[in-house]
Amino acid sequence: MSWNDLINVLPELYLTGSICVLLLFDAFAGARYRNAMHWLSMLVLIVTALLVVAAQRVGPATAFSGMYINDALAGLLKLFSILAVALVFVFASPYLRMRKLAAGEFHTLALFALLGIMMLVSAGNLVMIYLGLEMLTLSSYALVALDRDSPRATEAAMKYFVLGAMASGLLLYGMSMIYGATGTLSLAGIGATLPMSPHYMLAVFGVVFVLAGIAFKFGAAPFHMWLPDVYEGSPTAVTLFVASAPKLAAVGMALRLLDLGGGLHPLFPYWQDMLAVLAVASLAIGSLVAIVQSNLKRMLAYSTIGHMGYLLIGLCAGTSFGAAASVFYAIAYVLMSTAAFGVILALARTGFEADQIEDLRGLNQRSPWLAGLMALAMFSLAGVPPLFGFWAKLLVLQAAIQANLLWLAIVGAVAAIISLFYYLRVVKVMYFDSPAEDRTLIATSDASLRWVLSLNALALLALGVFQGPLLDWCLRGITG
């Protein structure tokens, strides 16, 4: 360990220290300072983001004997993960106050999860990938179960925990096979020794298990069973978290393991087909099953499965353009889902979750601004030009065509047309149905939620029109 190592991991070190301080603050400050917890967490996020930017100047470099990689991709994913967690904190704050959920634990667990994400996207070793992932998922299980009095949340947490533990076991089993075939845990070392390894088939087996683990974390079919239950069962504030930053971590993990020249890239012909199957299954389930959902959170869960299908198409291509397209897609998805769940959170109040599609009836007459933001999010999720979601879809399909996967691009385009139906249904309910008499939709009065949500939704439009710089940034992240 040298000074150089410490400078590279400074953002993570700072985050770890602040989490410990926040834990003590929450334990001793008492309930009067709950709002202080929110603002302190935001401060920690801002400083961490600044440190990430500063650490980028030192890189690209590796630290702790190759365990930790500080490169442009890690910086990009970290910055957007921090942004996503900050959005979650802003959107969740009124909800947590109304539901009297443990706000202190929500903040510390989310920051722990962020630490896991940051370690995961910087991992240069199988051990680091596994530990970062466990840190992220362990915090997520606890977050889902945070509303202890709700049986739905407990059931969702239990399902998530059992299936997640199983997936972690599969991932670890695959990693042990890869270690058996190559004799090293370092991703760079695996990439170097794999082509000459006498136990090539053993590594192929390992890839199958590793892919199962990755697909579970993405929520790609057929490993998607946990996703609808977790989205529907957990408190909306937690759903927002689960739907945002962890997707960036998943794409980071997949790129470190499969792509970027090292890792399992020598086995590309094997995992390309497997990923294509996962992508097609996710697209089919995501676009077809979402049609029959009446619960908005559940519908968005199936839409997530579909979106993960597109993301996998980008990875399937195996080119650096494809990898950049899937990173771009992950960022787009995160911003779209925070906007959609943000609207649900802005409408929720005590005793009313606003999580049924019917609940949004006539939203335009009650609150035209919120209805407009929701429509923007829905159009973007559906991939209507010129919004952000459209460019994301276009790029992954373009990457697939460039890699001679025309059939995959066609499947993606068909799925996009089918899924248009259920996104447009939400818009129709908001604009053309008359509001229910028994229930009045009241938009939140929380000023920071209103402003940040508006910025978030308008960013979908702005990034759609000016998508160039972000795409360049993604490409720079991949090519280094």
Next chain:
Amino acid sequence: MSIELLAFYFFAFFAVLGALLVISLRNPVHAVLSLVLTFFSMASIWMLLRAEFLALVLIVVYVGAVMVLFLFVVMMLDIKVAAAREGFIRYLPVGIGVAAVMLAEMVALLGVRAMHVAPPPSAAVMGGQANVVWIGRALYTEYLLPFELAAMILTVGIVAAVALTLRRRPGVRHQDAARQVAVSAHERVRLVSMPAERGGNGAQP
């Protein structure tokens, strides 16, 4: 067949047998005890691989501490096992079928010979040092970052456990150790002078 290989098959047989018993025994206490058997057999296999430190740690930590704790928990819980196992027989054939196909595939692809693991590192490779030294050196140099990250994961575990179980309910009788210690003699016993009672049991005049 060398004596090492014989010993391996012996221990591996009991490890697999124990694992099977864990999931098939009806009595949870018996299941935990078979898990102890599995751990012990695994420790023996590690001993064969000359990983003495790990083998001993497995026995001391898992068998000695974790499994005993497990046993306490299982004995304290009132588990109705029969209800949870109703579907077991119905799903058994399918499960066995899937497992058999997977096994056949693995054996066919890898070939039985390829499954032989590389021989354990000999004393010469280890530089004549005990493997505690090697593990310690690797943990605190090359694997320092994962080691510290694992420590943070344990912290997450504690935070999650406290967040999910600690409830501050009003009206619960707590023991306040500070007040117990600070109590003085006259708060504890109150001497009341009462007039002596006349008569008593069996003292009829």
